[in-house]
Amino acid sequence: MWSIGELAERAGVTVKTVRFYSDRGLLPEAGRSAGGHRRYGPEALDRLRLIRSLRTLDLPVPDVGRVLEREDVLEDVIAGQLRELGSQLAALRWREAALHLLRDCSAGERADRLRLVGAVSAPPGTDALTRFWRGWLPPRLPARLVSSILEQAVPQPPADPTPAQVLAFARLHAFVSRPCPPTPGADGQPAAHKSGSGYRPAMLYEGLGEAYALASPELRAQRPPHDGEALDCFVAAYARSCGARDTPAFRRALGGMLAADPRIDRYWQLTAELTGPSQPTPGAAHDWLCAALDAGTARSEGSDHPL
Known part of the structure; x- marks a missing residue:
């Protein structure tokens, strides 16, 4: 003893x-x-x-x-510690990149960047981005479809960010956190989102997801917008959602409607800065498909009116 x-x-x-x-x-x-x-x-x-x-x-x-x-709980305890340590390391990496961002900018930029970076936690969450999309999307979409859209539209903060990625995410957070500016002659929503417009948004977004997936390889290969399966799928999504047929007249009308729709280009630009060129954003795919639609419509009109 x-x-x-x-x-x-x-x-x-x-x-x-x-x-x-x-x-x-x-x-x-x-x-x-x-x-x-x-x-x-x-x-x-x-x-x-x-x-x-x-x-x-x-x-x-x-x-x-x-x-x-109970010795058998050791594995669970270790797993919990590893998760907590991973979160702490992610926070440290984010803070390190943020400090480099502030150190390496000009004196004139520092106050604005400090305000942007200081508005997000380290590592940052995506709640503000998710709220933005829940407000942007049309109401009463199926929960499964909303989850799928959010997975594609809401970028995850990098585990080991560069200073440029910290700045892009901070700007993205600021973009979604401020009130949307009013759009002249509209309520800030695309025509297909508005009640009474004749569109069935759930059917539309089901088809758009497929069209964006088909367009992504074209974007990664840096091919110019062109006719093909991706464009046909894109147009078909809009046609089916409003009970129309895919005709030259429908394509011309669709091109005009999409050109007049309010846009959130800044969101997709900042998302692209965050995720890099290897992951085309839905916004980039949408722009590529709209350009393909306009090009195809222009060719069709040109063939109908030979000189």
Whole structure:
């Protein structure tokens, strides 16, 4: 039987440390001396060494207690610590990139950049972007479809961002957080979103997702807008959603409607800066398809009116 001082000496720790773990129930006493002093058996030394090993990994005291009670929870505790450490590292990487951004800019830019970066957490979340899209999308879309759209439209902050990506995300956050400016002659929504316009938005967005996916390889290959499967799918999505047929007249009318629709080009520009050219945004795919539609309509009109 060892006194608290003898146990501390054998374990290479202070008496205060032994008393701390004893008081929290992690290091049970084997008994008390006649004078009421704590006594510990040899098994306390192994237990104390295990406690120190777990604490060296920065495990909280409650988690150490769980492991001591049941060794089979160690894997879960380690997994939880790894997740927490990953979050801390992501925050540090984000802060480091933000500091480089502020250090390397001109004095005239610094105040504006500090305001932008200071408005987002480190690492930032995407709640503001999600709220923006829930307000932009037409109401009463199926939840499954909304989730799919959000997955494509809301970029995730990079785990190891560059200073330029920190700035792009901060600007994106500022863009979605401010009130949308009024659009002259409209309510700020595309024609296909408006109630009473004759469109069925759920059917439209189902088709648009497929059309954007078909256009993405064309964008990655940097091919100019052209006729083909992607454009046909794009036009068909609009035609089906309003019960029309894909005709030259419909394509001309669709081109005019899309040209007059309010746009959120700034959102897609900043998203592209954040994600890079290898991941074409839905906005870039939409622009490519609109350009293909306009080019095809112009050729059709030209063939109808030969010189």
